Amino acid sequence: MSELINAKGLACPEPVVLTxxxxxxxxxxxxxxxxxxARENIKRLAASSGCMVDMTxxxxxxxxxxxxxxxxxxxxxxxxxxCLCPEDMPISAHGPTVFVFTSNVMGYxxxxxxxxxxxAFIHTALDLDKKPDIMVFYNTGVKLAAxxxxxIDDLKALQEKGVKMLICGTCxxxxxxxxxxxxxxxxxxxxxxGTLTTAGRxxxx
Numbered sequence: 001m002s003e004l005i006n007a008k009g010l011a012c013p014e015p016v017v018l019t020x021x022x023x024x025x026x027x028x029x030x031x032x033x034x035x036x037x038a039r040e041n042i043k044r045l046a047a048s049s050g051c052m053v054d055m056t057x058x059x060x061x062x063x064x065x066x067x068x069x070x071x072x073x074x075x076x077x078x079x080x081x082x083c084l085c086p087e088d089m090p091i092s093a094h095g096p097t098v099f100v101f102t103s104n105v106m107g108y109x110x111x112x113x114x115x116x117x118x119x120a121f122i123h124t125a126l127d128l129d130k131k132p133d134i135m136v137f138y139n140t141g142v143k144l145a146a147x148x149x150x151x152i153d154d155l156k157a158l159q160e161k162g163v164k165m166l167i168c169g170t171c172x173x174x175x176x177x178x179x180x181x182x183x184x185x186x187x188x189x190x191x192x193x194g195t196l197t198t199a200g201r202x203x204x205x
Contacts, residue, residue, distance in 0.1 A: 002028040007038065008062065013120060016041045017127045019067065023049060029067045039063045095200030096133035099125070101141030104149075106205050118144070121205045122151045122158075131163060132203065136192055137184065138168035142175060147182030155183040166192055 003026040007015035015031060015038040022029040033039055039055070042065050046053040051067040058064060105114025106121055122144070125131060135158070137145050144151055145167050159165060165184030172178055172186060196202065 002026060002030060005029065005031040007031055008034040010038070011116075011120065012037060012041065013124050016045050017124065019045055020049075021127070023051070023067065023069070027069045030064065031067070032062060032064050034060070034062050036061075039065065042067075095198050096195075097130065097201045097203065098134045098136060098195060098199040099132040100196070100202055100204045101135065101137045101144055102139045102204065104140045104143040115150075118205065119151055122154050126154055126157055126161075131158065131161060134164045134166065134195055134199075135184070136166045136168075136195060138171050138192065140171075140175070142167050142171040142177060142181070145181050145183050146177055147180050149182065152182045159183050166195060168192060 003022040005015075005018050005022060007018055010018075010033075015033050019029055019031050019042055022031075031042060033042065043053060043055075045051075046065075046067050050070050052070055054066040054068075056064050103114075104118065105111050106117035107114050135155075143149060145155060145165065146152065149155075155165065166187035167181055167184045169186045169188055172181060
């Protein structure tokens, strides 16, 4: 069964996320993208998931990419079994996976770009096969959990999926956000420090 996805105009990482979801339930996926970054990301996804990819370039910088699952010649099973799945990787430490947000932007250099990247990162966390167990927010990172934040809906959705969120109370007071936090629980440095010291994996975007 084949699936057609029109991803023109969609920003990273949406084309990859849509393709990965389609591959979970279809043997063939055709996705249409309109930028080179999406094209290269889809190609890497195809390679990592054992798919053959046939690509044609159309007018206006549009790329039509057809991905086909390949079967293992010995087992006859599909090789595309969950692309980019971290749970398939060896685990070297025991304990929760903790995402730490020390800023409301991602990276350094341009805050406008950092805002876009952070929004994409948090939205992508919703579609990860291995979601974080805990999210910790401190310094300007607490602004992400404010009720008027651009990512508050995604944080609420993650919370509904069982992700625990610790919001630094001192930071909330410092930035005058008392009563304005829309997701997570107001916490303290003792709990935050205890969470970080017992974490099996810490991710800081």
